[in-house]
Amino acid sequence: MAQWIWGAAALASLSTVGMATIARAEAALTLVYPPDGHQTTAAQIFFIGTGSADQPVLLNGAPIEGRSESGYFAPTRPLDLGPNTFTLTQGDQTLAITVTRVPPGPTLPETLGFAEGSLVPAVAVARQPGDWVCLGAVAPAQATVTASLAGQTYALLPQGDRQDLPANSAVLTDQARPYGSTGPSHYESCFRAEQPGSLGQPTYQLTLAGTTVTAQAPGTISILDPNTVEVVAVTAAAGVARTGPSSDYSRLTPLPQGTRARVTGREGDWLRLDYGGWIRAAETQPVAGAVPPRSLIRGITSRQVPGWTELYFPLQVPVPVSLQQGSDTLTLTLYNTVPQTDTIAIIDDGLIERLDWSPTLPDQVQYQINFKTDQQWGYKLRYEGTTLVLSLRQPPVTQASQPLAGTTILVDPGHGGDEPGALGPNGIPEKDVNLTVSLLLQAALEARGARVIMTRTDDSTIGVNDRTAQINQDEPTLALSIHYNALPDGGNAQTTAGIGAFWFNTQAHSLAQFLHDYLVAELDRPSYGVFWNNLALTRPHVAPAVLLELGFMINPEEFEWVTDPQEQAKLAETLAEGVELWVEQSE
Numbered sequence: 001m002a003q004w005i006w007g008a009a010a011l012a013s014l015s016t017v018g019m020a021t022i023a024r025a026e027a028a029l030t031l032v033y034p035p036d037g038h039q040t041t042a043a044q045i046f047f048i049g050t051g052s053a054d055q056p057v058l059l060n061g062a063p064i065e066g067r068s069e070s071g072y073f074a075p076t077r078p079l080d081l082g083p084n085t086f087t088l089t090q091g092d093q094t095l096a097i098t099v100t101r102v103p104p105g106p107t108l109p110e111t112l113g114f115a116e117g118s119l120v121p122a123v124a125v126a127r128q129p130g131d132w133v134c135l136g137a138v139a140p141a142q143a144t145v146t147a148s149l150a151g152q153t154y155a156l157l158p159q160g161d162r163q164d165l166p167a168n169s170a171v172l173t174d175q176a177r178p179y180g181s182t183g184p185s186h187y188e189s190c191f192r193a194e195q196p197g198s199l200g201q202p203t204y205q206l207t208l209a210g211t212t213v214t215a216q217a218p219g220t221i222s223i224l225d226p227n228t229v230e231v232v233a234v235t236a237a238a239g240v241a242r243t244g245p246s247s248d249y250s251r252l253t254p255l256p257q258g259t260r261a262r263v264t265g266r267e268g269d270w271l272r273l274d275y276g277g278w279i280r281a282a283e284t285q286p287v288a289g290a291v292p293p294r295s296l297i298r299g300i301t302s303r304q305v306p307g308w309t310e311l312y313f314p315l316q317v318p319v320p321v322s323l324q325q326g327s328d329t330l331t332l333t334l335y336n337t338v339p340q341t342d343t344i345a346i347i348d349d350g351l352i353e354r355l356d357w358s359p360t361l362p363d364q365v366q367y368q369i370n371f372k373t374d375q376q377w378g379y380k381l382r383y384e385g386t387t388l389v390l391s392l393r394q395p396p397v398t399q400a401s402q403p404l405a406g407t408t409i410l411v412d413p414g415h416g417g418d419e420p421g422a423l424g425p426n427g428i429p430e431k432d433v434n435l436t437v438s439l440l441l442q443a444a445l446e447a448r449g450a451r452v453i454m455t456r457t458d459d460s461t462i463g464v465n466d467r468t469a470q471i472n473q474d475e476p477t478l479a480l481s482i483h484y485n486a487l488p489d490g491g492n493a494q495t496t497a498g499i500g501a502f503w504f505n506t507q508a509h510s511l512a513q514f515l516h517d518y519l520v521a522e523l524d525r526p527s528y529g530v531f532w533n534n535l536a537l538t539r540p541h542v543a544p545a546v547l548l549e550l551g552f553m554i555n556p557e558e559f560e561w562v563t564d565p566q567e568q569a570k571l572a573e574t575l576a577e578g579v580e581l582w583v584e585q586s587e
């Protein structure tokens with residue numbers, strides 16, 4: 001898995017007992033995770049490592065239970081707030097590490113003051129007249145907090161009943177429930193500003209027990225002049241639009257190059273566009289002298305090209321769009337668009353059942369493409385001048401005798417080179433197992449007639465963007481990213497095991513679910529689950545793209561299976577079989 005890769009840092013901090021014992025390397029007491037000095041907000045931590053299988057390993061004096069045949073271990077221990085010291089011993093070998101548990105959320109300074117980085121805004125913010133503008137700070141409870149801005153003073157009140165949310169990763173350890181903030185209080189106040197102009201930087205004042213401190217927010221606040229029209233055009237191949245002004249916010253449909261929209265707000269280097277989405281300013285360029293982009297739309301046509309059905313939406317100016325995929329539907333929304341449509345021609349080439357459309361007044365139009373089958377094989381979106389072209393993938397043409405003949409499957413062995421991925425209890429990096437199993441999978445798929453593209457065939461370093469670029473360029477029938485799993489802190493490595501499958505676009509859900517179910521059933525493996533996940537290797541929509549986590553590197557028993565060459569061969573064969581069956585049934 002990507003995010004929780006301890007990787008290079010842990011490899012560098014692999015704790016063994018002196019080089020002299022390398023000769024006894026097989027039996028050396030080894031701790032792969034956590035590294036000494038590790039900091040976490042989790043209430044418990046797991047220890048991943050190994051030692052001689054025929055001797056007990058003690059953790060703070062107590063023997064570790066549940067070790068595997070080869071001696072791998074993964075016990076979990078609770079953490080107190082602050083530093084926690086742990087000692088591992090086996091025979092005359094001893095390893096000592098410290099793990100520090102820190103409270104989640106912002107922390108207060110020693111002396112009276114605001115939590116660092118909590119004064120709003122942290123960056124320059126611009127809003128439209130009538131927008132809500134909120135001021136906020138994190139400070140000790142029971143304090144009096146005010147903010148002065150442009151000659152006004154605002155009393156900020158504690159938002160005591162607001163809950164905090166754990167990170168998305170908490171889903172993977174089933175700990176995704178809101179929690180009451182135990183730390184300092186969030187103080188907030190909001191107002192609507194009408195007058196265009198700069199309001200400057202808010203100055204915050206905090207009074208507690210007769211002591212007062214002041215601090216200035218790093219960012220400025222300004223109100224845009226409604227008579228000044230600022231229009232930008234997307235310069236990126238696919239502009240990354242989001243629900244808010246940072247990469248923490250969820251992705252919207254990428255905006256095709258050339259898309260134009262009016263700027264209605266700013267936050268740091270992010271722009272809010274008139275249809276509501278946010279985009280980095282760096283992915284756009286100003287359009288001088290433009291009026292607010294609006295377009296009429298009339299007739300819609302379609303055409304078949306090799307492997308694709310293309311739909312043409314002629315517009316006067318490239319407007320923002322969004323796509324929503326169902327099993328047998330794809331819904332396109334055009335923003336800032338007013339229909340004058342009387343005629344639509346959709347060719348009957350076996351793919352599209354019907355196109356339904358409806359104006360969503362005052363200036364949005366929705367088109368629902370209804371497919372003849374409930375498996376979609378990919379789509380592309382681009383502007384050709386001011387005409388939006390939506391390309392829909394035709395199903396692969398296959399033979400009943402050899403369903404994979406004529407298909408191209410991209411196999412992506414995760415990580416590689418200076419990115420090791422997760423580490424097994426004996427330090428074996430995930431990247432090596434990914435490659436071994438992917439090469440076996442390549443052979444098994446080719447034996448079934450598929451053409452296979454590999455993103456790597458050796459231990460090379462390849463960035464995720466290069467991998468997705470290859471998928472978008474080569475346009476395979478399917479894309480499979482091969483990984484082995486780990487857990488974020490707070491999980492239980494001893495009890496968590498099994499096959500995981502990850503998807504993002506609806507067209508990939510059936511493949512993810514089928515391969516998960518097939519591997520679990522045929523190989524009699526535990527199920528970790530099927531997850532919707534916003535990952536670089538699941539986001540490509542030119543083909544169904546799935547990321548597989550075939551087992552846990554950090555589960556002692558499962559790691560024995562993960563690294564067993566016979567089991568690896570069986571896994572690759574079964575996975576190829578599953579792909580073949582899925583293509584056959586999805587036709």
Ligand SMILES: [Zn+2]
Binds near residue numbers: 485
């Ligand atoms: Zn991985």
